[in-house]
Amino acid sequence: MQAATPAAAVHRGRRRANGALEGEVLAALQRAGVPLTPREVQDTLPGELTYSTVVTILSRLHAKEVLTRTPRGRAYAYVPVTDEAGLAARGMHRILDARPDREAVLARFAGGLTAADAVLLRELLG
Known part of the structure; x- marks a missing residue:
């Protein structure tokens, strides 16, 4: 199996594009209803996304002003700006x-x- 990269990740034998990954991460945060760290987001997602891939996706969504983040320990906790x-x-x-x-x-x-x-x-x- 190929390693997951920020450009695309393998999910049950299929590659997912960035937009699909961003949508899955955003949906996970919206379902949670509370700020989540990258590790917590990773744990809620199906498949085998690496921690670094999740961090990259969260960083991109934050840069697009879709998420806000607050420090939590050594990481950030992310939450959508709206529904x-x-x-x-x-x-x-x-x-x-x-x-x-x-x-x-x-x-x-x-x-x-x-x-x-x-x-x-x-x-x-x-």
């Missing part, structure tokens, strides 16, 4: 902020909503 819905909303804001024509992006988004989602959005805005 899944909040993270999705932050991502949507980043996309809007990165585009020069917010109106066009919002118009395309609104135009692709289902009727039920459009009603819900009107209620939320109203």
Whole structure:
């Protein structure tokens, strides 16, 4: 078996990309509901991720401002800055902020909503 690396890790004979690993680590932290150290995160994840891989993933999520961290002993304990819905909303804001024509992006988004989602959005805005 190949050693796990930050670029990808082996999970039951398959390689996982960074995005999948970040998603698994984030989901583990959200399920825990309390700050976890890299070792605690590693213990909650299935498969054979190395400690250094978990530290790398946590560091990347922290750099992306998805996690906050506080010192705990010789390590940091990490916790998500918000829940899944909040993270999705932050991502949507980043996309809007990165585009020069917010109106066009919002118009395309609104135009692709289902009727039920459009009603819900009107209620939320109203």
